[in-house]
Each structure stands twice: as C-alpha cells, then as structure tokens.
Amino acid sequence: xxxxxxxxxxxxxxxxxxxxxxxxxxxxxxxxxxxxxxxxxxxxxxxxxxxxxxxxxxxxxxxxxxxxxxxxxxxxxxxxxxxxxxxxxxxxxxxxxxxxxxxxxxxxxxxxxxxxxxxxxxxxxxxxxxxxxxxxxxxxxxxxxxxxxxxxxxxxxxxxx
Amino acid sequence: xxxxxxxxxxxxxxxxxxxxxxxxxxxxxxxxxxxxxxxxxxxxxxxxxxxxxxxxxxxxxxxxxxxxxxxxxxxxxxxxxxxxxxxxxxxxxxxxxxxxxxxxxxxxxxxxxxxxxxxxxxxxxxxxxxxxxxxxxxxxxxxxxxxxxxxxxxxxxxxxxxxxxxxxxxxxxxxxxxxxxxxxxxxxxxxxxxxxxxxxxxxxxxxxxxxxxxxxxxxxxxxxxxxxxxxxxxxxxxxxxxxxxxxxxxxxxxxxxxxxxxxxxxxxxxxxxxxxxxxxxxxxxxxxxxxxxxxxxxxxxxxxxxxxxxxxxxxxxxxxxxxxxxxxxxxxxxxxxxxxxxxxxxxxxxxxxxxxxxxxxxxxxxxxxxxxxxxxxxxxxxxxxxxxxxxxxxxxxxxxxxxxxxxxxxxxxxxxxxxxxxxxxxxxxxxxxxxxxxxxxxxxxxxxxxxxxxxxxxxxxxxxxxxxxxxxxxxxxxxxxxxxxxxxxxxxxxxxxxxx
Numbered sequence: 001x002x003x004x005x006x007x008x009x010x011x012x013x014x015x016x017x018x019x020x021x022x023x024x025x026x027x028x029x030x031x032x033x034x035x036x037x038x039x040x041x042x043x044x045x046x047x048x049x050x051x052x053x054x055x056x057x058x059x060x061x062x063x064x065x066x067x068x069x070x071x072x073x074x075x076x077x078x079x080x081x082x083x084x085x086x087x088x089x090x091x092x093x094x095x096x097x098x099x100x101x102x103x104x105x106x107x108x109x110x111x112x113x114x115x116x117x118x119x120x121x122x123x124x125x126x127x128x129x130x131x132x133x134x135x136x137x138x139x140x141x142x143x144x145x146x147x148x149x150x151x152x153x154x155x156x157x158x159x160x161x
Numbered sequence: 162x163x164x165x166x167x168x169x170x171x172x173x174x175x176x177x178x179x180x181x182x183x184x185x186x187x188x189x190x191x192x193x194x195x196x197x198x199x200x201x202x203x204x205x206x207x208x209x210x211x212x213x214x215x216x217x218x219x220x221x222x223x224x225x226x227x228x229x230x231x232x233x234x235x236x237x238x239x240x241x242x243x244x245x246x247x248x249x250x251x252x253x254x255x256x257x258x259x260x261x262x263x264x265x266x267x268x269x270x271x272x273x274x275x276x277x278x279x280x281x282x283x284x285x286x287x288x289x290x291x292x293x294x295x296x297x298x299x300x301x302x303x304x305x306x307x308x309x310x311x312x313x314x315x316x317x318x319x320x321x322x323x324x325x326x327x328x329x330x331x332x333x334x335x336x337x338x339x340x341x342x343x344x345x346x347x348x349x350x351x352x353x354x355x356x357x358x359x360x361x362x363x364x365x366x367x368x369x370x371x372x373x374x375x376x377x378x379x380x381x382x383x384x385x386x387x388x389x390x391x392x393x394x395x396x397x398x399x400x401x402x403x404x405x406x407x408x409x410x411x412x413x414x415x416x417x418x419x420x421x422x423x424x425x426x427x428x429x430x431x432x433x434x435x436x437x438x439x440x441x442x443x444x445x446x447x448x449x450x451x452x453x454x455x456x457x458x459x460x461x462x463x464x465x466x467x468x469x470x471x472x473x474x475x476x477x478x479x480x481x482x483x484x485x486x487x488x489x490x491x492x493x494x495x496x497x498x499x500x501x502x503x504x505x506x507x508x509x510x511x512x513x514x515x516x517x518x519x520x521x522x523x524x525x526x527x528x529x530x531x532x533x534x535x536x537x538x539x540x541x542x543x544x545x546x547x548x549x550x551x552x553x554x555x556x557x558x559x560x561x562x563x564x565x566x567x568x569x570x571x572x573x574x575x576x577x578x579x580x581x582x583x584x585x586x587x588x589x590x591x592x593x594x595x596x597x598x599x600x601x602x603x604x605x606x607x608x609x610x611x612x613x614x615x616x617x618x619x620x621x622x623x624x625x626x627x628x629x630x631x632x633x634x635x636x637x638x639x640x641x642x643x644x645x646x647x648x649x650x651x652x653x654x655x656x657x658x659x660x661x
Binding site for chain 1: 212213215216326327329330332333336337339340343347349350352354355357378381382385386387388389550551552553555556557559560561563564567568571573576577579580583584587591592593610613614616617618620621622
C-alpha cells in the first residue's frame, strides 16, 4: 500500500490547472465586456449580444469545473517538457512573420522556419540545412506560384526567378 | 431505391471523366503520402492539402478531396503498423496488434489485411451512404430551424462531453471553439464581435488556419518539447507482403464485423471512430480462436479495427452530406472544403447540385479501388517516406502548414493567428484537452446561432418553440441525457469505488 494504491492517489493542487481556470474566467469576462458594446436591434428573439453572454456563462462554469479539478489534483499526469525547442520553433515562426511582413518573400521566410525547426529537433548542421531549405522553398514556390498559380508573396529572391 | 441507382449511375458518369479520374488519383496519392507521415492524421492531411485544390472547380476539388480523405486514412494505418505512432486515436487499436505483427516480421500481411479490410469496409459503407443519404435528405427537408439547432446541440454534446476522458475538459475545448466562432461581423445585424478593431478579424476565424495551427503547429511544438522521452523505431517490412490462406480465413469475418460496428456509429451524429474501433477490437479478442496471440500480434486485431475505422469514416459523411453536420475533425475539414466554394452541404445541395454530391459519392468508390491497387505495390515508397529524419520531417510539415495560410491570406495578422493557435494546440495537448471539439465548435457555432435566432424570430421571440416541435424536443432531450450521462456514470463509479 504505497504510492501505487489507486484508492489513495497523491492529491496535490495543480498550479497549471488554476492558471487554466483563471484564463477561462478571463475569456468569459472579455466576452461580456465585448457584448456590452453591441446594440440589440432585433425586434423579436435574440440580438447579437445574447450568444456571447450564453457562451461566457458556459466558460465561467467551466472555469469553476477546471478549478475544482485542479484543486483536487485530478488532472492527468504530465511528463517533463523541454522549453528550448518550443522557443526555437516559435522564434522561427516569428522570423517568418517578420520576413513576410517586411516584404522579404516566401522563399526566405519559409527557409528561416525550416532551419529553426530542424535545429529545434536536434540538428546542428545549420549550413547544410539552410541550403536544403532554400532549394526546397524555391521548388515549392515554383510549383505553387507558377504551376498552380497561387499567389505567394514575392521578395528579392522571387523576382530573380 | 431506383432513384438511388439512377443518381449513383449519374455520379459514376461524372466521376469517370478522365480529368476527374486524374484528380482522384492525385488525391489518393497525395493523401497517402501526407497521411503516412508520423503524427499526421486524416484531418490534418485534408487541412494541409486544401491549398492544392484552391484553383480547381468545385467538382474536381471535391473529387480530389474524396481521394485525400481515404488516402489519408490508409496512410495513417501504415504509420500505426510500422512505427507504432497512431496519427489519431482511431488508429490506436491498429497500432496495438499491427505493430506487434511488424515486429514479428509479419508487417506485410498486417498492411495487406488493413488495406483489403479498408477496401471491403469502405465499399460496403459507401453503398450504405448512397442508400441512407436520400432517405435522410427526405427526412431533413422537414427540419425547421429549431430542429437544426437541437440537432447541433446533440452534436456539440456528443463530440465534446459524452465519449471523452473528461467531460469538463471536452466541454472546455468546445467552448473555446464556440468563442472563436463569435469573432467577426454578425451576419444578421452587421455588428462586429470580438474584432477589437482589427480589420482582418471582421471576416472571422478561418477554419483552415485554426485546424492547421492546432494540429500541425501544435503537434510539432508538442513532439519537440518531449523529444527526450521517446525514440521512434521504424519496423522494416520483412518477408512476404501477401496474406496466406490462413490469414484470409482469419480476416474476412473481422472485416465484416468491423464494418457493422463502424458504419452505424459513424453515421450517428455522435462522431469519432474510437468507439467502433475499440468495440471491434474487444469483440475480435473475445471471438478469436487464438486468444493467446492477442497482445502479441493477432491479425484479427488489425483486420477488425481497420475495417471499423474506414466504415465509420464513410459513416460520418452521412450527417455531413445530408445535414451539413460535421461530427469529427476530418468531417469538419471536409465541410471547410465545401465552404470555400460557398457550398453548404445539406438537403438543398442534393436538390440543387446532384452532379456534385453524387459525383463525390461515386468518387469514393473509385478512390477506394485505386487505393487497393496502388498501396500494396507502393508500400516500399511509403516506408521510405517514414524514414525521413525527424528534424527535416517536422521542418517540412511546418513549411507546408504555413504555406497554406500564406497562400490564402498573406497577412501578418493571419500568420500570427496561426502561431497563436499553434501555442494553443501545444498547451491543449500538454494538458490533455481534446482538439476536435474546438474545430467543430468554430464551424457549427455560428450555424447553430443563426438557426436559433431564425427560429426565435419566426416564433416572435417565444423560446417554447424549441419544445413544441417534436423533433427538436426529442433531440434536446437526447442532448441533455448525453450531457448528464458521463457525470452520473462517473458519480456512480466513485460511489462503487468507495464501497469496495
């Protein structure tokens, strides 16, 4: 009868669960705040502000439900997570958005995302990956922009093609 | 009866046009190629390949979709068998026995029984779809807006609360989806909700952006964060690809039983292929003459669940096509595919565009046959796709994922939303919230709201209209039972546990 006993699991307050409950409650508050700015023009039945309030009520109830689960320690067990790769991939996405935003074009943007993601998954050969990424993005650009005539954003590299 | 045959024959005539056959072939090929990549289920396969169909006419694009859908399903089971990473929970039963078979050097027969079983189940279920659909359409024509609203309530509850691990977490996912569905201009009054003055938000949240963010970006972040835990191992396909006489004898009954579980459960607006696959798995385990093989690679444990999985996939097309009701993440993505052409599945579409609907149903048959012919010979190619090193694989997935958004709306706001949904998907995976209810909530939420408002406008604001229609009253009753059942059962379980 040690820690393996299912009848008496270790009941610990789950802090992440409390944060989740707080976020849900916050979301409910935003919904109500936003709905207050709407004008009900419907003569009969529901106006546009009714549904946000209904959903906000649901979110508030679910915030309480999640809070109870968190306080009871009812959340499923989690394995440890490594934050470094997550940050690397998010940095890659930020880089992609910045390059697209400043007109750097599709090829450079997706190549940047490719290299950071590959590094996040443990590759250290940045130069090799950069070459692979540039070739791949160029091929994708040609296939989709020229063959399928989707318009992908063009930058300095795309204008050379 | 005769009408169905005539309609189906007409659909076949549409589907066998050379261009359409080519679209189906491309769809099957791409669907399998993407579906085979580890961690990519059919829903994400459809979402990732949506941009490929942007420039096609609706008919061709839906036919390609049919191929992508079935191809993605088949690719997913290949991955489950060869590396034991089911792309979705419906492939879990397949992975259970199939991977053990592959480890024992019987990967070939495992892949074969899953391919042939998928074909048998897919064909029977598509026939079921063809005959059930017109009948349901006749019934659905009589639905008023209050009935539709009640039907959507049933779908909301069953998708989120009834069958998951935790009804609270399932409902939380659903309500996040419903919240996202509010964003944008209210169609009835033209007022902006939750747009916060950002012009890009006035059009609402794009379903593909949400799905790709949650599924692709979220999955990449999640796998990256726990890379230090798991080491995937690819089982080589050794020995013969073909099934022995014994294998056939042990497979055909599970195929048929799996189909019988899969199609009806998939066709109910309850969603999810998990239930039929696990029902099929436990049934085969009970009925088998070789109980000692279960857990060590029993072929029945692959044949049954695979058939159930495919039959239920065809089953989910019944509520999708006849009622416009998506009950799984994959069906939600199919609906998004319809919506990009301004088409709304439902009784009206059957009446207005029979060529399109029946062409799609006929293409399902054709895609199924193509898969059977293509997949076993090409299994070597799919295995090579599985061997792509993980860093390049996920880097490539993310490039494709963002490309879809860049092609649709190359704006900083849209791409930031994609990244934001990726973080949401990562957190939901980490804290064990189901993902599909978010997508279903985003798609169905606005439709449910407009049906409810229409119903209330017709009844001059009297909410009793929801209970006066017998259809709507029954459906709301079902929704209430489905909502309360998991809580009551859980309470009873706790009571029993205390008693012991």
